[in-house]
Amino acid sequence: MLSRKASCDSHGQDSSYFLGWQEYEKNPYHTVHNPTGIIQMGLAENQLSFDLIESWLRRNPDIVGLKRDGESAFRELALFQDYHGLPVFKNELVDFMAKIRGNRIIFASNKLVLTAGATPANETLMFCLAEPGEAFLLPTPYYPGFDRDLKWRTGVEIVPIHCSSSNGFRITSSALERAYQQAQKLNLNVKGVLVTNPSNPLGITMNRAELNHLIDFAIDKNIHIVSDEIYSGTVFDSPKFVSIMELAMERELYNADIWNRIHIVYSLSKDLGVPGFRVGMIYSNNETVVDTATKMSSFGLVSSQTQFLLASILSDKKFTEKYMKETQRRLKKRREMLVSGLRNAGIQCLISNAGLFCWVDMRHLLTSDTFEAEKELWKRIVCEVGLNISAGSSCHCSEPGWFRICFANMSQETLQVAMQRMKAFTDSSNSAVSQQQFVNNTRARSLTKWVFQLSSYESEPHR
Template identity: 75%
Template sequence: MLSAKASCDSHGQDSFYFLGWEEYEKNPYHEVQNPVGIIQMGLAENQLSFDLLESWLGSNSDVLGLKRKGISVFRELALFQDYHGFPAFKNEMVDFMAKLRGYKVAFDPNNLVLTAGSTSANETLMFCLAEPGEAFLLPTPYYPGFDRDLKWRTGVEIVPIHCSSSNDFRITERALEEAYQQAEKLNLKVKGVLVTNPSNPLGSTMTKDELNLLIDFAVTKKVHVVSDEIYSGTVFDSPSFISLTEAVTERSIDETDIWNRIHIVYSLSKDLGLPGFRVGMIYSNNQTVVAAATKMSSFGLVSSQTQYLLSNMLSDKKFTSKYIEENQRRLKRRKEMLVAGLRGAGIGCLNSNAGLFCWVDMRHLLSSDTFEAEKELWKRIIFEVGLNISPGSSCHCSEPGWFRMCFANMSQETLKVAMRRIEAFVEFSSSTAAALDNCNHQRAAGRNSRRSSLPRWILPLSSYDDHEEADRTLTIH
């Protein structure tokens, strides 16, 4: 008696990306209360600069107390708000976005639509740009949540643009054309291309050549381009970030028809580390899209209190400049910690300059060059090593053996624990491969014989029964 939407399982919750979270929540790591639990490395949260935000709040108690010059604005904020959003907040948002782009481009607050996070922004754009059954092209690997955000309620299809490690997963003209032709074979009308820049999960910024390739493709095919730029403030190393808007402006085609098919998604979830505040936005010069998205935003507004607090914070230009610089410095240092720890374990990473994660190459640890082998390695890392990382298959990577590891959602001490675990795992796997094969043949001998042949650091992290249950329940969809 339920709707088809309620009854179907097309949400994407059965992805390894989400299944890993479920296992973490059953046994979360805590340095004191549960030191043998699973460490969460599958969550792209930025917790490295909370002290800067808390310091600002401590110095601006009036704002936190919902006051303006000592006078309460509670009643003003508690009443109904227009879904267009507070003008003061939108003005500060467009200035902050321009600041992150070195003021090489300017944004009009009238073209900004506020949404409850970037999830809502991306879905709203799909509702505005495509009909159910039409398609968007996405370069792989891509954020696993897009299978939910773009498809589940809208009915829009995703066709992958298959990128390769041979050129660091850069978009090529050939890959774009092959994806377009694949959509045609599937009788899907292509309405646009969606990219994340900087990339999630690669942690790298797009080159100007890639951006120009996308623009040329959009002009030729008469399709839209959506650039999800929620990590634009996390760029901590060269090359610098180039926004799609900057690439279009430089080509002097910003007044042509293509400008109406360029759309930017942004939020404060990553750059300011405020995912719980649910602040996202759409920027478009297409007035029909802006009007429709603004009406749709009434289903997911940003609260008045949040807009008031953040408009005051962002208006403090001295603070935002300090925050951006220091946050990027901390991200770079933390990324280098992760890369060094993995290198010590004989594991390499894709070169990256942005984001809250690294794209990690574990192909040499696979038992075979298959996604089945990737699944088995992923299960061992969760249940034996006690790390929740995201396998490449959940990101639709075309090559097995790549994993995303997040580094900014934990303390430095926790990251060190994670690195010690992965190093011990690799060392153990390399030195006792034959013993493990023998152990697999003797599973029927019981739990005790298995325990006697595993190193001490593995034993508390996984029981025989739990691992067997995982084999039965965790399957590739």
């Protein structure tokens, strides 16, 4: 009676990434009302600078009241707006994007398509660039939601580019080629590569070598590049962020075919910390993609009131500059708190310089080098320790024992509670291991003594 889409389980919600959220929602932590509940560390939200935006809103009550120059703009904003978006908002957005990139790139507002968040932006690009059954290559580990965002409604397939901890999970030419060959073995036509830069879940920016590998590969295979850059403003440490568009401009690829096959996804959810406002965008040099994506955006428009408010915030250049610098400072400090707390618990992290999370190495806590052992460890951390973190397998990491832990969606006090819980967990785990080792060693010594006695007996002459 229902459609195939409604009847089949292809949404990806059976992933541990989503299951952890379900456990959290059953028993959410609260400092007073539920201090033993589960702490949400699987949510990549930037809640560290709400006070700055709230302060700006208090200083600009007319904007909140939908007024322009003292006159009400309510009627204008309440009426239907077409899917092209408010010109003033798009102009402020491209300026903001350029500012984050050190004004090394000039963006044109007529190449920008507004969407209700980065999720529909990525899906819209899949609809524009690929047919059902065709494939995009994605470096692992990647954001678990991509299995839903890119595949569920579009029918596009994902082929992983397996990256290794041996080089810090960096993208290599050989890894790109292996993924492409794997797609061919599966009879999949590869239409492009999608990367997140800075990476979710790694929290690192792509270096120039990786970006050059990517561009050269796309030129060689005649395919598209989609660069999801929604964390570009969260870079809090060196090296600085380099956009795929910046490198394409440096290489003077304006007249090359690849110029029209490079597309950027961006949003204000992470950098400005307003995911509930649902503001995303596609930026492309391809006129047909921009035209098609603009038409498709009518299925997920950004409200006029939201555009009006955010255009006013972004137009205050002094405020946005101060906001970004302060947010990056706070992110760096908060990341250091997480890394320090985990180190105290005997856990190391991948060195990172961006994002709202750390890629955490818990391989030494596995009972075996398997994904089954990783799943068991994840279950214990969620259910026994009370921390919802994301298992590496949900990010399609090819090595068991890695986890993503978010640090910017909670108070400093809550993070301290989380680290205390993790320390208690590793201490008890180490104690259990030590106890088991003691038992094993005692048994070994007893066995050795028994074998020695037996050998001595057998070596004596028979009487």
